[in-house]
Amino acid sequence: MDKRYNSFVGYFKQKYGCRLQKIVVDAGFTCPNRDGSKGIGGCTFCNNDAFHPNYSTPDKSIFQQLEEGIEFHLNRYRKTEDYLAYFQSYSNTYAPLEHLKGLYEQALAHPKVKGIVIGTRPDCIDEQKLDYLAELAKEKIVIVEYGIESCYDKTLQRINRGHDFATAVAAVEATAARGLHQGAHFIFGLPGETIQDIMGMASIINRLPVNSVKFHQLQIIKGTQMEAEFARCPQDFVQWKLDEYLDFFIDFLELLRPDLYIERFAGEVPPRFVNSSPWGKVRNVELLQMLDKRLEQRNTYQGAKYAP
Numbered sequence: 001m002d003k004r005y006n007s008f009v010g011y012f013k014q015k016y017g018c019r020l021q022k023i024v025v026d027a028g029f030t031c032p033n034r035d036g037s038k039g040i041g042g043c044t045f046c047n048n049d050a051f052h053p054n055y056s057t058p059d060k061s062i063f064q065q066l067e068e069g070i071e072f073h074l075n076r077y078r079k080t081e082d083y084l085a086y087f088q089s090y091s092n093t094y095a096p097l098e099h100l101k102g103l104y105e106q107a108l109a110h111p112k113v114k115g116i117v118i119g120t121r122p123d124c125i126d127e128q129k130l131d132y133l134a135e136l137a138k139e140k141i142v143i144v145e146y147g148i149e150s151c152y153d154k155t156l157q158r159i160n161r162g163h164d165f166a167t168a169v170a171a172v173e174a175t176a177a178r179g180l181h182q183g184a185h186f187i188f189g190l191p192g193e194t195i196q197d198i199m200g201m202a203s204i205i206n207r208l209p210v211n212s213v214k215f216h217q218l219q220i221i222k223g224t225q226m227e228a229e230f231a232r233c234p235q236d237f238v239q240w241k242l243d244e245y246l247d248f249f250i251d252f253l254e255l256l257r258p259d260l261y262i263e264r265f266a267g268e269v270p271p272r273f274v275n276s277s278p279w280g281k282v283r284n285v286e287l288l289q290m291l292d293k294r295l296e297q298r299n300t301y302q303g304a305k306y307a308p
Contacts, residue, residue, distance in 0.1 A: 205256065
């Protein structure tokens, strides 16, 4: 463990001997709860424009997005030489397999791209797609990242997710059966969930056969259905001041199994997408430094209270 928790950056350095920087790619996907297959409007918290960089737009070719993304990140990570194409926007397995093959293989054809990360929903995967990804993973790095968001069906229904938690369990188990590296994404503070509910997710997550996890605090994005819901029922939402969130997350981290890699513990969006920034203009790198310091102050670590 390179820190008091298993960092995902540390995982890459340990396994591949170097940093691998993700380059976001928008391949023009949608979601089944947007196109009418399961619903319309998407998840109530979602405005995808708030979560991906300006260079990543579907009007550009995948190669162009990668080129611009590499140039963008060179300003911050000058020593980085190898990259992962991150299919992030919407549900990146929500298409016929042959179409997916063409997109993924375009990205892998870039000389500096060593693998792909595929963000998707648990209800947008099937046996054939997983078999293909397992074959691809014999030659390239392949990571599947499932947006699960909550372990509770009542929450998934309230946020218009369009699938239940059992669907997520089935997807991650089928993915694990093929030996694929997989991550899961969760949001803290979704409407109707108490602190006790959220803390209860730790033991549920521990039982999932995932390799890494990404956590975000809920941010109320302008123009979303959740913005209107928050205005009507603010009492239904758990909100944290920054110091409170650090202590909450450390309490949660203590319950997580020690082998899980932590890819992210909080999120940031550009200020223009939110009505207020309760944590100020603190950036992710500063949040990580704060987390490290608070872990040292409390003399604790990931899994300190883990009970198998």
